[in-house]
Amino acid sequence: MDAVALLARNAQRIRKGLGLSQEEVAFRAGLKRSYLSDLERGTRNPSVRALGRIAHALDVSPSRLLDL
Template identity: 70%
Template sequence: MDLVQLLGENVRRLRKERGLSQEELAFRAGMKRSYLSDLERGTRNPTVRAIGRLAIALDSNPTNLLRSENGK
């Protein structure tokens, strides 16, 4: 799977697990909701800074945002 798509799927999954809307997560991560939406759909390349901000906002680790479900 493409790394950008994998990141998007993980962000969406974690966001939903935490009961957050895109708007709330974007606010917590200091980014625009449209940028977050693009990231979740895998249509935008994330910056390292964005990955870090999302990890903090999701109370997670950047590694978890880039890890496949089977851990590889």
């Protein structure tokens, strides 16, 4: 599985596990909801900065978003 697919799967799984909406995570991360949606669908390549922001918003390490 490639890094984009791993991020998509893990970000969505963690977000839903925390009971958060895409809008709430995007707000916490300082990103647009549509950008987060694209990342969770695997249709957009994340920047390193976005990866860090999303991890912070989900209160996990960036490496957790890329775990197998």
